[in-house]
Amino acid sequence: MQVCNLFFKLLRRNMKTAVIFTAVFLVIAFAISGSSDKSEMFKENRLSVAVIDNDSSEASKALTDFIGSKHELRDAGSDMAEITENLYWESVNYVLIINEGFEQRLTAGETEDLFGEYRVHDDFSTVYMKTVLNEYVKTAQACLAAGSSLTEALQQTSEAVGMNTEVTYSKESSEGSEEFSSSFAVYFQYMPYILISVMLSALGVVLSSLNKKGVRYRTECSAVSPRSVTLQIFAGAAVFVIAVWLIYNIAGMIMYGGIFRGKAWLAALNSLIFTLVSASIAIFVSSFDLEDNVFSVITQILGLGISFLCGVFVPLSVMNSGVISAARFLPAYWYIRANDMLIGREAFSAGSFTGFLLIETGFAVVLLMLTFVVKRSRAHETAA
Amino acid sequence: MFLHNLKYELLAGFRAKELVIWLLIFPIALAVLFKVAFGDIYEKYEVFSSIPAAVVDIDRNPSLKSVLDGMESSGEPLMKVTYTDEEGAKELLKKDDVEGIIYAGADQLTLTVSGQGMSETLLKTFCDQYNKNAKIITDTAKKDPSKIAAVTSILMKETNAVKDAKLVRGNSNYYDEYFYNLIAMVALFGALIGLTVAVDNQANLSPLGARKNCSPTPKSLSLAASLISRFVLQTLCMTISVTFECFVLKIDFGDRLGLVYLAAILAGILGVSIGFAVGSIGTMEAKLKQTILTSVLMIFCFLSGLMDAGMKQRIAENVPFINRINPAAVITDSFHALNVYSDTKVYTEKIITMLIMTAVFSMLGFILTRRRKYASL
Numbered sequence: 001m002q003v004c005n006l007f008f009k010l011l012r013r014n015m016k017t018a019v020i021f022t023a024v025f026l027v028i029a030f031a032i033s034g035s036s037d038k039s040e041m042f043k044e045n046r047l048s049v050a051v052i053d054n055d056s057s058e059a060s061k062a063l064t065d066f067i068g069s070k071h072e073l074r075d076a077g078s079d080m081a082e083i084t085e086n087l088y089w090e091s092v093n094y095v096l097i098i099n100e101g102f103e104q105r106l107t108a109g110e111t112e113d114l115f116g117e118y119r120v121h122d123d124f125s126t127v128y129m130k131t132v133l134n135e136y137v138k139t140a141q142a143c144l145a146a147g148s149s150l151t152e153a154l155q156q157t158s159e160a161v162g163m164n165t166e167v168t169y170s171k172e173s174s175e176g177s178e179e180f181s182s183s184f185a186v187y188f189q190y191m192p193y194i195l196i197s198v199m200l201s202a203l204g205v206v207l208s209s210l211n212k213k214g215v216r217y218r219t220e221c222s223a224v225s226p227r228s229v230t231l232q233i234f235a236g237a238a239v240f241v242i243a244v245w246l247i248y249n250i251a252g253m254i255m256y257g258g259i260f261r262g263k264a265w266l267a268a269l270n271s272l273i274f275t276l277v278s279a280s281i282a283i284f285v286s287s288f289d290l291e292d293n294v295f296s297v298i299t300q301i302l303g304l305g306i307s308f309l310c311g312v313f314v315p316l317s318v319m320n321s322g323v324i325s326a327a328r329f330l331p332a333y334w335y336i337r338a339n340d341m342l343i344g345r346e347a348f349s350a351g352s353f354t355g356f357l358l359i360e361t362g363f364a365v366v367l368l369m370l371t372f373v374v375k376r377s378r379a380h381e382t383a384a
Numbered sequence: 385m386f387l388h389n390l391k392y393e394l395l396a397g398f399r400a401k402e403l404v405i406w407l408l409i410f411p412i413a414l415a416v417l418f419k420v421a422f423g424d425i426y427e428k429y430e431v432f433s434s435i436p437a438a439v440v441d442i443d444r445n446p447s448l449k450s451v452l453d454g455m456e457s458s459g460e461p462l463m464k465v466t467y468t469d470e471e472g473a474k475e476l477l478k479k480d481d482v483e484g485i486i487y488a489g490a491d492q493l494t495l496t497v498s499g500q501g502m503s504e505t506l507l508k509t510f511c512d513q514y515n516k517n518a519k520i521i522t523d524t525a526k527k528d529p530s531k532i533a534a535v536t537s538i539l540m541k542e543t544n545a546v547k548d549a550k551l552v553r554g555n556s557n558y559y560d561e562y563f564y565n566l567i568a569m570v571a572l573f574g575a576l577i578g579l580t581v582a583v584d585n586q587a588n589l590s591p592l593g594a595r596k597n598c599s600p601t602p603k604s605l606s607l608a609a610s611l612i613s614r615f616v617l618q619t620l621c622m623t624i625s626v627t628f629e630c631f632v633l634k635i636d637f638g639d640r641l642g643l644v645y646l647a648a649i650l651a652g653i654l655g656v657s658i659g660f661a662v663g664s665i666g667t668m669e670a671k672l673k674q675t676i677l678t679s680v681l682m683i684f685c686f687l688s689g690l691m692d693a694g695m696k697q698r699i700a701e702n703v704p705f706i707n708r709i710n711p712a713a714v715i716t717d718s719f720h721a722l723n724v725y726s727d728t729k730v731y732t733e734k735i736i737t738m739l740i741m742t743a744v745f746s747m748l749g750f751i752l753t754r755r756r757k758y759a760s761l
Binding site: 042043044045080081083084085087088089090091096109111112113114115116117118119120121122123124125126127128129130131132133134135137138139141142143145146147160161163164165166167168169170291293294297300301304305308309313314317318319320323344345347 | 401402405406409410413414417418420421422423424425428429430431432462474477478479480492493494495496497498500501502503504505506508509510511512513515516519520523524527528531534535538539541543544545546547548549550551552556558694697700701724725730
């Protein structure tokens with residue numbers, strides 16, 4: 001048991017980083033899952049709009065009130081620099097300038113350049129505001145043409161433009177199911193990053209210490225057989241890996257509000273397999289005799305790299321096809337595909353889901369075989 | 385003597401693995417990852433493009449078909465329409481191939497969506513307008529049929545009520561702020577090599593410092609050589625970082641690249657001087673100073689938007705003073721100003737702030753390390 005005891009002694013010494021990673025991850029995960037929108041109804045987006053009224057007429061006030069009824073009216077800022085910053089960072093989505101003479105030109109039937117604008121982005125908000133303003137002008141003029149007075153026309157316009165189409169909100173596509181909602185799925189989506197980081201910064205560092213040339217030479221010439229050393233390290237690592245998986249899944253259940261149901265269990269199974277993959281990555285990296293500094297950079301680059309490339313931080317749908325093609329050669333990609341399938345971003349198929357899990361397992365097996373090859377070649381080095 | 389010291393300080397610097405790892409490899413790897421993750425988001429999600437939508441039962445609504453045909457002939461139409469049956473439309477919505485389904489069969493258009501973003505809001509606005517126009521024409525027909533022609537022609541008229549005025553002529557992709565923040569991080573991580581200037585010259589902090597203090601070289605000369613060598617090394621790192629982001633990752637820094645390099649180099653020198661000043665304070669162990677320094681620098685970077693690009697603006701709205709004294713925010717603001725504003729007023733302000741900060745930290749470092757004597761070590 002000496003080697004096993006040493007394993008846990010080293011693990012205790014190197015747990016600080018893993019504990020910090022875990023604490024930050026759990027705090028963020030709880031915050032994210034608490035803030036998810038569980039609305040069952042479709043809600044129109046409310047924009048932050050600033051209105052600069054240079055006309056101060058009945059028509060301009062009616063338009064401002066109409067915009068205020070659908071969106072949040074905000075102050076644009078006191079100078080151009082402030083307006084630019086507010087628009088750039090989208091604190092304000094759109095600045096509308098109602099030009100002087102708006103009412104007069106509206107009643108005269110003019111439609112061109114009644115308004116000015118300040119904008120920074122060519123985004124959906126700008127297109128939306130332009131569409132609504134053009135429609136407002138046309139409707140007001142149609143009401144005037146139909147014989148209404150200005151006051152009546154403005155009132156009719158506000159009612160007509162504010163008319164609501166019947167909207168059915170189908171949450172089928174990518175909102176998950178009751179037993180595995182998309183807000184809860186975020187917890188499992190971020191798990192690859194934390195698992196790789198924790199495995200490398202704790203298990204990897206411990207194994208790396210045990211693999212250091214001096215330590216390895218001393219162990220090899222000790223009375224304990226190499227088989228026993230390997231078994232004891234394996235037992236220690238297995239306990240650690242299972243403990244990490246249990247901690248994250250118990251925390252997941254607390255967030256879930258009870259024992260997992262249905263697809264949530266499949267997500268837990270997916271995470272178990274990825275925990276093994278992460279452990280095999282840590283075992284593989286630690287088989288090289290790396291300096292501490294290099295090891296910590298590799299930990300950061302592998303954790304962040306795999307996560308960024310495989311859709312952990314940013315959805316796969318946003319990434320370009322070249323990156324996705326490259327990501328296929330990484331295990332986290334298949335983990336995310338399986339998780340996406342459980343949420344409903346991809347049609348669920350038991351066969352494909354099992355296939356994804358088998359590919360992940362395949363990565364773990366290949367990494368362990370590579371570790372074996374590296375260890376063999378280093379054993380020859382020792383013999384030589 | 386100064387040049388001799390400078391030569392060996394530079395040689396030692398080039399051979400330090402930490403420099404290559406933390407000031408070159410790590411930021412370059414992070415920049416590549418940022419590019420992979422954020423490279424297409426702005427174009428895909430922020431910049432307007434025609435919204436894919438499915439239309440069901442179009443045969444029962446020829447007037448909608450003519451409106452949609454008219455729309456499709458414009459430069460960038462509001463919608464990219466697929467005509468299909470209900471089952472096909474649902475399948476497209478499920479696969480996220482369309483943002484919504486417009487049902488044209490009933491008296492009024494109805495809509496089915498699966499999300500709550502701006503695309504869905506715009507689809508609803510289109511349906512609202514169509515239903516509203518139909519209602520106005522019906523109401524007019526009931527009230528005064530003679531005015532139908534006039535009303536219809538106004539409602540169908542091509543209108544351009546808003547005069548276009550885009551404020552930023554440069555790059556308005558705010559995801560690029562992550563890359564500006566990365567350069568700020570590299571600049572401030574220069575503090576880690578600045579810290580070694582103080583540690584390597586203080587006899588109570590390192591054996592090298594003890595040996596240097598015993599040597600006949602004047603301390604001011606040895607310190608100046610160390611500091612200038614770090615400035616040179618950091619300038620090299622900053623130049624490589626900006627060149628990599630600009631020419632390999634093709635990040636848009638605007639068309640005043642010379643000023644971008646100037647800001648980056650001054651930022652790097654500021655980072656080194658911060659490290660020099662912090663290293664000179666007190667007699668704490670070098671490792672502890674390094675940990676504290678790294679933590680504080682990461683907080684600076686967090687506040688300027690390295691982890692969340694919008695953070696700096698939230699601080700600007702609530703506690704603007706912090707952005708004025710946070711070195712990371714000052715550095716990113718200088719790149720931001722070159723991108724957003726056509727004049728160099730804000731940029732000049734930020735460069736002057738960086739120069740003042742560099743002078744203050746360097747002076748502080750010199751004042752704290754000069755004329756220090758040791759009774760015993």
